[in-house]
Amino acid sequence: MELRRALVRAAVSRPGVLLAVSPGATRQRLAVEAELARRGWPCxxxxxxxxxxxIVGDREGGGGGGEGWESDWVAGLWQGIPAPKARVWVMDPERTADALDSGLADLERGEHEDDHPHDEHDEHHEHHEHHEHHEHQQNDDTAPHSDHSGHDMHGGRHGHAGHDMGVVEGLPMADRADDRDGLRLDVLHVPLGPVLADWPAGLVLRLTLQGDIVQEVTVEPVTTPPSPHPPFWDEPWLRTAADEHVSRGDAARRLCAAHLDSLGRFFAVAGWDDMAARTRHVRDRALAGATAAELTSLVSPLIRRAQRSRTLRWLTTGLGAMPAEQARQRGVTGPALVADGDVYSRMLVWLDAVGRSAAACDVTEALDAAEVVGPRGRLDTPVPPSRALLDSLPRLLEGTEFACARIIVASLDPDLDELTHVPAPRSVHSHG
Structure with missing residues (x-):
């Protein structure tokens, strides 16, 4: 009993939060992440x-969720969490703080160690991993740790998260097959997602590995009901295409925040936790309405640190190369096309766009209805830009080391919200 009380006291003082985000719930996720950062609760x-x-998303659909969303993997997640534990469901961004307070109270009372989560609450954690074992060794906080990707993406928490979180029960099964050198190696079938730190919400990748090498990749987005709401990051351009007035500054602000969100995930996966936290703080300031002058003063040092990091360059150069011609053939239209290169090149494109869009956040003139290029690419085509990014993943990942897979995914950062909003491509295409 005393041990149990001690565990409850420790959990209540600073509870470890696991975010389970459904596609279409980006607005809720951002509210949850900001509140968690304010409270200092670890993810x-x-x-x-x-x-x-x-659990972040609308249980009725139109923001993710639905009974299938819960039954498919939330139940497995819940079963895998040891007591003391509690859970809440966040649907309304305005009630995020109330949801967290309710979950904390339930945790203290031990009331939710059985089943049903509160369906009145909504929250999201941007899956920011704990790497204290790296942080206390970090003498130069301007660079990520070179051993992070190998440790956590292969044999560490990333590798096991897919199994722990209910995608596959138990450990992966191993077969035998010839590898590329003719050797007989174990064949492992490893799922990644849908709940994984710093991972696109709703994405499941099923990898076939031989040794450390990815041999085959199957992309399986989680099926969710169609949403009537436009994807959060694409909203300004879709509204303009529907003949609504949107200022160029509002679109620039959303673009800036979108790329900062992607960069925060990218830095976290690369092991640069300090940089990831700072980037997300600036993202939240952008969404809160900071002026162009303030945003420029905040993003400029971030851009310089990332560009000057030799460790980050060493970690990412040569990974996931996608020349512009290949990108065009695959229907890619956004930053990945502009980058015309590897993971590092795609990060540089994001950084450049962040700097330019931050400076334009106060522009009041109307956004041109012909400018239908969102953070992931063109929105005036029948296929959402993130669909092309997802379709590109198998070719980019096959033949690479498993430790590199998550960095490559993070450098594309497909937004599965675009797949939940079925009317968006058709309505925008009619204006194109």
Whole structure:
């Protein structure tokens, strides 16, 4: 009993939060992440570290969720979390703080160690992993740690998260097959997602590995009901295409925040936790309405640090190369096309766009209805830009080391919200 009380006291003082975000719930996720950062509650990467499970999205659809969303994997997540534990469901961004307070109270009382989560609450954690073992060794906080990707993406928390979180029960099964050198190696079938730290919400990748090498990749987005709401990051351009007035400054602000969100995820996966946290703070300031002058003063040092990091360049150069011609053939139209290169090149494109869009956040003139290029690419085509990014993943990942897979995914950062909003491509295409 005393041990149990001690565990409850520790959990309540600073609960470890696991975020389970459904496609279409970006607005809610951002509200949850900002509130978690304000409280200083740590985000964890797997059920065994979790005190509070926060499920983000609308259970009725139109923002993710639905009974299938819960039954498919939330139940498995919940079963894998040791007591004491609690869970809440966040649907309304305005009630994020109330949801977290309710979850904390339930955790203290031990009331939610059985089943049903509160369906009145909504929250999201941007899956920011714990790497204290790296942080206390970090003498130069201007660079990520070169051993992070190998440790956590292969044999570490990333590798096991897919199994712990209910995609596959138990450990992967191993077969035998010839590898590219003719050797007989174990064949492992490893799922990544849909709940994984710093991972696109709703994405499941099923990898076939031989040794450390990815042999085959299957992309399986989680099926969710169609949403009547436009994808959060694409909203300004879709509204303009529907003949609504949107200022160029508002579109620039959303673009700036979108790329900062992607960069925060990218830095976290690369092991640069300090940079990831700072980037997300600036993202939140952009969404809160900071002026162009303030945003420019905030993003400029971030851009310089990232560009000057030799460790980051060393970690990412040569990974996931996608020349512009290949990108065009695959229907890619956004930053990945502009980058005309590898993971590092795509990061540089994001950084450049962040600097330019931050400076334009106060522009009041109307956005041109012909400018239908969102953060991931053109929105005036029948296929959402993130669909092309997802379709590109198998070719980019096959033949690479498993430790590199998550960095490559993070450098594309497909937004599965675009797949939930079925009317968006058709309505925008009619204006094109």
């Amino acid at each position: 964890v990467s797997g059920p065994t570290e979790t005190d509070l499970l926060v």
